[in-house]
Amino acid sequence: MATSTVEDYLKQILLLSEDADELVSMGALATALEVVPGTATTMVKALAANGLVDHHLRHGVQLTAAGQRVALGVLRRHRLIETFLVDVLKMDWTEVHPEAERLEHAISDAVLDRLDALLGYPAADPHGDPIPTRQGKLDSQVYATLATCIVAKPLRIVRLTEQSGEFLQFAEQNGLRPDTRVRVTGRNLPAGLLTLKKSSGRALTLSLAAAGNILVAPAK
Amino acid sequence: MATSTVEDYLKQILLLSEDADELVSMGALATALEVVPGTATTMVKALAANGLVDHHLRHGVQLTAAGQRVALGVLRRHRLIETFLVDVLKMDWTEVHPEAERLEHAISDAVLDRLDALLGYPAADPHGDPIPTRQGKLDSQVYATLATCIVAKPLRIVRLTEQSGEFLQFAEQNGLRPDTRVRVTGRNLPAGLLTLKKSSGRALTLSLAAAGNILVAPAK
DNA sequence: GATTGTATTTTGAATAGTCAAATTGTTTTC
């Protein structure tokens, strides 16, 4: 019943509602799914007719409990597949996202359970994104970003939001992977720049926009 | 360009043309794909328009070189995935076929190459079906079946054609897997029955119809 | 050679998903 298009819409609504709390706008949804806005409206109405979302005309969409269940399932499949591709097949963590994007619609629960066991029931994927449990629980801990954290404190990168290949390759080239230790050395708001130092001693500069995609926690 | 429906049609035409040499009839194709005959006709015309098959009106279809290339790619993906599911994920070889049926359309060449390497470049899948090479070469060695082989000679099962769960579970329950050693002890053509003895000493009876799906070679 | 049976093809309609373009609502801004 849930085609892969439907799964994509639901997953995307879930992801967008994480930051832009509550209602997701049609424009944002359409952009994320790379369709024209009218298409998103049409599809959202169909989803609403099937009880998967609540459509508040002209204000946005929201997942129903049923829709959320589906979306969390897709997200779990996506993130476990990414973990498999990196941990077992040794693929580059910067390029597994599009692969998982297609496989997530084709893998069955039976296969997924085996994969989960093989990987040792991981809590997060290679980007640090939390993996929903089989029961649909998703760790929603809130982290500071490099753009909002306290200067000078020793930090640990926990997660890179933003899955684009370019961004991830930039991160990889500068050694900004999950679990890397860093310290923000300064911010220049007017210039939109931020400087930081890695535990290796290496210093580097990045834009605040990019820094906002890097979640950090205090290095314990 | 090649949707998963197109891939399914091409793969099925390849499989059917292996036994029913040359032209594949619409009826056979429609049955294999579980669609009504009119649907197969319509689709085959579309494939012909794209240069993937030759349609000999009222006589049957045949793959073109381009169609064969696509079909062999699908078959390679299917069989490598089955091998992975059994060898790495330790799934039951009698139930991996439908899983592979869906994954074969979603896996990329990059992932497939890694899988191939991880599995040690296998030549056949868990059912003994030969895996096409990356270059599209498919081992087409002809084997006798249990229904046509010489009585009393020591044999080795090389392959089970027929992917249905019931048949495979029957085979598994009676220990008739690829590489099992057996000897045909007798045939009763009028009754359509065949008796054989396994290397373990166990004797068993099966229908000639079932026996025709079990390919064998002389046990060296 | 007319009749019957079977396989194939054609036709018309349905569904899922999409876009382009026109329309309608809702906010800003002056």
Next chain:
DNA sequence: GAAAACAATTTGACTATTCAAAATACAATC
């Protein structure tokens, strides 16, 4: 509070795939 700007919705059309049912071709039988 009218005009401009922007976001959301509606409409009509298109593609891919399917089915049901009618039409056609071919082969087999009497």
